[in-house]
Amino acid sequence: MKKVTYIILLALGLMFVSSCNRLDILGMVVNRSDTEARVTDWLDWNDHNGMPVIDNVPDEYRFYSCSDTHINDDNSRFANYITAERNDSTAVFSIIAGDLANESGENPYILAEAAMKYDPAIHADDDPCFPIIGNHDVYFDCADHYKNHFHTSTYAVTVETVSGLKDLYLFLDSGNGTHGERQLKWLEEQLAKRDQYRHCFVISHNWLFRTTYNYTTTPAANLPEDEMYAFMHLMSENRVDMVVMGHFHYCDAKTFDGVKYVMTDNLNDGTKPSYMVVTCGDKISYEYRDLKE
Numbered sequence: 551m552k553k554v555t556y557i558i559l560l561a562l563g564l565m566f567v568s569s570c571n572r573l574d575i576l577g578m579v580v581n582r583s584d585t586e587a588r589v590t591d592w593l594d595w596n597d598h599n600g601m602p603v604i605d606n607v608p609d610e611y612r613f614y615s616c617s618d619t620h621i622n623d624d625n626s627r628f629a630n631y632i633t634a635e636r637n638d639s640t641a642v643f644s645i646i647a648g649d650l651a652n653e654s655g656e657n658p659y660i661l662a663e664a665a666m667k668y669d670p671a672i673h674a675d676d677d678p679c680f681p682i683i684g685n686h687d688v689y690f691d692c693a694d695h696y697k698n699h700f701h702t703s704t705y706a707v708t709v710e711t712v713s714g715l716k717d718l719y720l721f722l723d724s725g726n727g728t729h730g731e732r733q734l735k736w737l738e739e740q741l742a743k744r745d746q747y748r749h750c751f752v753i754s755h756n757w758l759f760r761t762t763y764n765y766t767t768t769p770a771a772n773l774p775e776d777e778m779y780a781f782m783h784l785m786s787e788n789r790v791d792m793v794v795m796g797h798f799h800y801c802d803a804k805t806f807d808g809v810k811y812v813m814t815d816n817l818n819d820g821t822k823p824s825y826m827v828v829t830c831g832d833k834i835s836y837e838y839r840d841l842k843e
Contacts, residue, residue: 583693585730588683588723591697592704593736599701602678605710607642610831614644617755617796618816620652620686625661627818630841631825632665636673641827642709643677647796647814648684648725648755651692659692659699680707680721684755684797688725704733706740708747709830717830718747722754728777729754734784741788749791749830757795757813758782759804785809791834794826801826801838812836 614635619628628646635644651658668676683703687696696703703723710716720740722729729737737752744750758778785793786807793809799816801824815824815838823841828834 583688585726585728586732588693589704589730589733592702595702596705601705602707604642607709607711609711609713609715612641612827612829614641614825614827615647615794615814616817616825617647617814618649618799620649620818621658621661622652625665627823627841629665630843631817632679633672636675636677644679645753646681647753647794648682649686650681651686654690656695659695663699682721682753682755683723683725685725715748717749719751724754724756727756744788752790752793754795755797757798782806
């Protein structure tokens with residue numbers, strides 16, 4: 551009996567300390583990367599490098615949004631998504647709303663970056679793709695790999711149209727299931743300028759309206775309840791048009807206090823991956839499309 555107990559304990563110990571992708575249980579359950587520290591790094595990067603501006607855009611344009619690519623050693627679905635956006639003459643950029651990687655190591659980020667690289671043989675335009683970090687990009691000590699390849703997950707993108715209209719896109723880090731104090735302060739600072747923009751979008755990984763159990767999203771879940779209420783009040787108070795999220799691996803949309811919250815399906819789980827196409831003009835509309843493989 552003692553021998554059996556010893557073997558079980560040894561096996562459990564190996565699971566917790568192993569660097570093997572599927573056995574880093576501690577790395578999945580315990581976030582070894584701190585939100586406040588990451589956000590400080592993201593904002594330092596912005597201060598030294600600026601934040602993106604896309605100009606000379608038609609007054610009505612499109613952007614693409616996907617989430618949860620969960621890349622291991624195959625980036626083909628993500629590459630097909632990037633190609634679809636860059637061959638849409640009405641689209642000007644794409645979004646990946648978190649969880650680029652599935653497990654540990656740098657390779658998923660190398661493959662994600664490769665999929666984003668402009669290839670004139672298959673891409674009509676060299677449109678940018680804007681990522682954010684998700685919970686899988688925090689598990690398994692992946693945050694440093696994300697940082698090395700994509701540098702920031704708390705930033706603003708401004709789109710300026712040919713008529714002088716401006717739209718604001720605010721990208722957030724919710725990889726630990728919280729936005730944190732420093733990031734929320736930054737968000738409030740950005741939203742204080744809301745009146746300068748025609749439309750305002752916020753992009754964060756964690757879906758706010760968890761109503762059913764989903765094994766793929768445990769232990770990561772909603773924001774803490776008080777933070778969720780404060781966040782949603784901030785969205786409504788500042789007339790945010792749309793909050794784009796992912797994480798729960800299905801499509802959903804809810805409107806709360808004048809704000810549209812939209813979740814995109816995952817891009818790399820199951821047999822029918824999909825993404826979202828948003829049309830931004832005088833009005834905002836969106837549709838889901840199946841990924842062509």
